[in-house]
Amino acid sequence: MTGLENKLRAALRDTAGEIPDDPPPLWLPPARDPARRGPVWPGQRRWISWAAPLAAAALVLAVVAASLAVVHGGSGRTTSKPASRAAVPPYYVALTAPAYPGEYDGNATAAEIRATATGAVLAKVVPPKPYVHFAGVTAAADHRTFVLVAEEKSHPPDLQPSEGPHPYYQPSRFYLLRFDPGTGRASLRALPAAFIPANAEVHDMALSPDGTSLAADIGRDYVGSHLIVFDLATGTERAWSFKTCASCHPSGGGLGFVGTNVDALSWTGDGKHLAFVGPNRAGWPSHSTVRLLDVTLPGSDLLATSRPVASPPPEDRLTMVMWRGAIITPDGRTVVIVEEDATNSAPLKVRDRLLKISVATGRVTVVNDLNVLAGYLYEQVMYSDASGSVLVVSGARKGWTAGILRGDRYTPIPWDRHIATAIW
Amino acid sequence: MESEEPGGAAALSWTDSGWPEARGKPAADSAAAAVAALYQHHAVGLIRLAYLMLGDRAGAEDAVQDAFCGLYRHWDRLADRDRALAYVRSSVLNGCRSALRRRTTGRRLLTAYQPPTASAEAAVLGLEERQEVMRAVRRLPERQREALVLRFYLDLPEREIARLMGLRPSSVRSATARALKALGHALGEPS
Numbered sequence A: 001m002t003g004l005e006n007k008l009r010a011a012l013r014d015t016a017g018e019i020p021d022d023p024p025p026l027w028l029p030p031a032r033d034p035a036r037r038g039p040v041w042p043g044q045r046r047w048i049s050w051a052a053p054l055a056a057a058a059l060v061l062a063v064v065a066a067s068l069a070v071v072h073g074g075s076g077r078t079t080s081k082p083a084s085r086a087a088v089p090p091y092y093v094a095l096t097a098p099a100y101p102g103e104y105d106g107n108a109t110a111a112e113i114r115a116t117a118t119g120a121v122l123a124k125v126v127p128p129k130p131y132v133h134f135a136g137v138t139a140a141a142d143h144r145t146f147v148l149v150a151e152e153k154s155h156p157p158d159l160q161p162s163e164g165p166h167p168y169y170q171p172s173r174f175y176l177l178r179f180d181p182g183t184g185r186a187s188l189r190a191l192p193a194a195f196i197p198a199n200a201e202v203h204d205m206a207l208s209p210d211g212t213s214l215a216a217d218i219g220r221d222y223v224g225s226h227l228i229v230f231d232l233a234t235g236t237e238r239a240w241s242f243k244t245c246a247s248c249h250p251s252g253g254g255l256g257f258v259g260t261n262v263d264a265l266s267w268t269g270d271g272k273h274l275a276f277v278g279p280n281r282a283g284w285p286s287h288s289t290v291r292l293l294d295v296t297l298p299g300s301d302l303l304a305t306s307r308p309v310a311s312p313p314p315e316d317r318l319t320m321v322m323w324r325g326a327i328i329t330p331d332g333r334t335v336v337i338v339e340e341d342a343t344n345s346a347p348l349k350v351r352d353r354l355l356k357i358s359v360a361t362g363r364v365t366v367v368n369d370l371n372v373l374a375g376y377l378y379e380q381v382m383y384s385d386a387s388g389s390v391l392v393v394s395g396a397r398k399g400w401t402a403g404i405l406r407g408d409r410y411t412p413i414p415w416d417r418h419i420a421t422a423i424w
Numbered sequence B: 001m002e003s004e005e006p007g008g009a010a011a012l013s014w015t016d017s018g019w020p021e022a023r024g025k026p027a028a029d030s031a032a033a034a035v036a037a038l039y040q041h042h043a044v045g046l047i048r049l050a051y052l053m054l055g056d057r058a059g060a061e062d063a064v065q066d067a068f069c070g071l072y073r074h075w076d077r078l079a080d081r082d083r084a085l086a087y088v089r090s091s092v093l094n095g096c097r098s099a100l101r102r103r104t105t106g107r108r109l110l111t112a113y114q115p116p117t118a119s120a121e122a123a124v125l126g127l128e129e130r131q132e133v134m135r136a137v138r139r140l141p142e143r144q145r146e147a148l149v150l151r152f153y154l155d156l157p158e159r160e161i162a163r164l165m166g167l168r169p170s171s172v173r174s175a176t177a178r179a180l181k182a183l184g185h186a187l188g189e190p191s
Helices: A003-015 A047-063 B027-054 B057-073 B081-102 B108-111 B126-139 B143-154 B158-165 B171-189
Strands: A090-097 A108-113 A121-125 A131-139 A145-152 A172-180 A186-189 A201-207 A213-219 A226-232 A237-241 A273-279 A286-293 A306-310 A321-330 A335-342 A350-358 A364-369 A380-384 A390-394 A402-406 A409-414 A419-423 B011-014 B018-020
Touching: A003 B027, A003 B126, A003 B143, A003 B171, A090 A131, A090 A145, A090 A172, A108 A131, A121 A172, A131 A172, A131 A419, A145 A201, A172 A364, A273 A306, A273 B027, A286 A321, A306 A335, A306 B108, A306 B126, A321 A380, A335 A380, A335 B171, A390 A419, A409 A419, A419 B011, B011 B126, B027 B057, B027 B081, B081 B143, B081 B158, B126 B143, B126 B171, B143 B158, B143 B171, B158 B171
Parallel strands: A131 A201
Antiparallel strands: A090 A108, A090 A419, A108 A121, A131 A145, A145 A172, A172 A186, A201 A213, A213 A226, A226 A237, A273 A286, A286 A306, A321 A335, A335 A350, A350 A364, A380 A390, A390 A402, A402 A409, B011 B018
16 A cells, blocks of 8 residues: 555545434335336426427428538648648547646537648538537548537436436537638538447447448447447448447446547458457456457457457556557557556556557567656547557657657647547 | 335345345336445445535435436336346436536535535534535535545445546546645645
């Protein structure tokens, strides 16, 4: 137990002690007739009465094709590229918030197409009503086609609406964003509302390199246990799932990382394989493992149709090893990992590293030490060239930073604190 | 071990798991009695848990109240009543998350939150330090704060924390480690 942990424990205990030992009386509803919907006890809101028309209104609004006022910034033409940035696409989409206060909380109010070289805003889109912020973004390989997930303002009911203790999620919807570098214009098109069911959240997503398929982990818990691939041309979908633990709460396993990260799901360049993070064998829980799903194979069992390609080292008593981001390079040969190592005993030391692991052998081939004190920010891998030799990473240096990592050479790019996440 | 419903109607016995069972009562009555007994034994702890998450006593009491109402409503559908405490604890955490989301964004939390203080303790030298720790805790992202409270206040094992938070154990470890790192940084503690 470290001094910090002792101090924390004492502060929590003392603060909790401010609550007296005699709780207020419990109010239970007088009858438990499911036909009676009216809330009758203190504290309960009439969420059911307004949720139904709201949901209906959202549905109607969602059917209307959205077109946005696009705020143009600059000429729309990218600037000439310095040699050090030559291998990186000239522009990217950044999710931004006007007063981004700390850790990304999913409240980005705009998506901006920015020039890699200068950081200049080439075009900007805001969420179509009734949506108020963007929670995630993913890109096709043409660097002109993107998918955003937009969310409505949160209006959680006092009581959880589902049968289990699931958190509330506001309605959300996918949007296809296209950028025309010739005109500098960006346009949004709503994807089918049915892609995201009510009271569910998009955890992670990845657009296929050709922009025709969207893979997503959508669920009602923090992390799900299934994966869906939508065909954007036909609107059809195919789903895979796994369940390794009958009593696991709430959905029997984990998939991906928490938060709509840009480095949790990734496609190989041929659009046939999808890398995700899941259990390394049927006996979950165990170490998280990067698995490769062959979407051309029949079947819906996520474990049976995928194979592990990279696993963390066994834990020891001295160090905790966490993987917080994983993408497969488009050539399918390498997995790029953001790893966090923390000491298990005092003094606490945390080290962030970027690993490249061979898909063929499962062995680490390259290690880049990142900033040892990156603060709260999660480092992200936002772009990889075909082989992973050129990456764009954020948070690899102190503060609000991003840069191009070419081997050991790090070249910072213009970045600012309003950017929550970005994708090339 | 015997326990009484606040109204004194039901005779209760306790199972090995600590869960009270009502005997010889209609379903609704036994449900109310069981939920009330659970409340009687765990409400204070749960309110304290919610208080640490929210920094607001009234909000904490509401979150616990709502969780028990939810438990009562879903009692018939609760598959594993031995897990009722875990269920209600999870509901309390969800209620806290919802309450925090209602407070717009983290920006407001950063500026509006004042750690709760008891006036009688105001002269205590350690109060300032405790406030500083609690301010730093409150600045943490929601998930990291939950992980810290569950581990360092409730002393729950990592597996149980993972279950409550709906995360993988490795994610709990990650959240805890990052929270401690951030906390140390905020408090100027050597890491």
